[in-house]
Amino acid sequence: MxxxxxxxxxxxxxxxxxxxxxxGSAANAFxxxxxxxxxxxxxxxxxxxxxxxxGNFQSSGTLDKQTLTVNTPINTGISNLFRVxxxxxxxxxxIRQGHANDDDNQFLVxxxxxxxxxxxxxxxxxxxxxxxxxxxxRSMLRRNYQLSCPHVLYGPECRANKLAATSQHQIISxxxxxxxxxxxxxxxxxxxxxxxxxxxxxxxxxxxxxxxLNVYDDKTLSLAGPTTGLIAGQQIDVIKGCNHFWTFNSDGxxxxxxxxxxxxxxxxxxxxxxxxxxxxxxxxxxxxx
Numbered sequence: 001m002x003x004x005x006x007x008x009x010x011x012x013x014x015x016x017x018x019x020x021x022x023x024g025s026a027a028n029a030f031x032x033x034x035x036x037x038x039x040x041x042x043x044x045x046x047x048x049x050x051x052x053x054x055g056n057f058q059s060s061g062t063l064d065k066q067t068l069t070v071n072t073p074i075n076t077g078i079s080n081l082f083r084v085x086x087x088x089x090x091x092x093x094x095i096r097q098g099h100a101n102d103d104d105n106q107f108l109v110x111x112x113x114x115x116x117x118x119x120x121x122x123x124x125x126x127x128x129x130x131x132x133x134x135x136x137x138r139s140m141l142r143r144n145y146q147l148s149c150p151h152v153l154y155g156p157e158c159r160a161n162k163l164a165a166t167s168q169h170q171i172i173s174x175x176x177x178x179x180x181x182x183x184x185x186x187x188x189x190x191x192x193x194x195x196x197x198x199x200x201x202x203x204x205x206x207x208x209x210x211x212x213l214n215v216y217d218d219k220t221l222s223l224a225g226p227t228t229g230l231i232a233g234q235q236i237d238v239i240k241g242c243n244h245f246w247t248f249n250s251d252g253x254x255x256x257x258x259x260x261x262x263x264x265x266x267x268x269x270x271x272x273x274x275x276x277x278x279x280x281x282x283x284x285x286x287x288x289x
Contacts, residue, residue: 026205079125082118165240196241203229246275
């Protein structure tokens with residue numbers, strides 16, 4: 001019987017939901033669950049049975065921001081993914097609905113979006129999810145008239161060469177949110193030029209990323225998040241940062257050494273700020289002085 005036939009039937013329907021969480025580009029970077037009593041395979045993916053439930057869908061006919069809550073046991077893979085620190089990749093969610101006794105195996109998509117956060121409540125984890133339709137209503141970002149560069153480093157507007165700014169180094173030791181590298185790891189580049197950059201490493205075929213907040217003793221990197229999955233002796237990618245600012249000398253000429261867009265990335269043509277904005281306020285100023 002088809003999905004529609006089960007829906008219209010009085011007694012033959014066994015409605016179940018399928019939840020597919022994806023958190024990376026690797027083939028196995030997903031968690032698949034169902035609230036059915038047995039495993040269900042759809043599209044080559046096996047959905048494992050677990051005590052998972054969702055809130056009610058709300059539709060007002062507009063693209064208002066509506067958050068869907070999905071509850072799972074705290075020992076599921078998707079809950080563990082958020083246990084210490086949010087994953088570096090966007091976690092998407094697709095919910096399908098069908099009938100467990102449908103021979104045609106028709107499971108239709110009823111909701112899609114992404115997971116925003118995870119909270120623990122006793123033996124359950126509550127995942128707050130946002131519909132993909134919400135982003136269609138958001139106001140687009142507007143370019144500001146500003147001194148500093150607004151571009152995301154290595155983003156499509158920045159266009160700095162990320163590969164050229166990347167070097168591999170071995171971890172000597174690590175504690176909490178800090179990683180120590182070998183002496184002289186940065187070569188001729190001052191270690192401070194890596195502030196605002198990032199480190200990257202692979203975990204299960206997916207890239208994890210942490211922003212470099214500071215560099216201590218020229219070899220210890222302070223990171224924005226824990227060093228999950230890292231061990232001493234492991235090789236990581238260390239990527240240079242940028243101060244997003246155009247610096248001038250006292251005579252008005254460009255201080256290239258302090259302007260990372262020039263000295264670090266050779267990317268002056270894509271600088272997104274306007275460093276020649278007048279910094280003196282003309283209001284209440286005598287124009288004849």
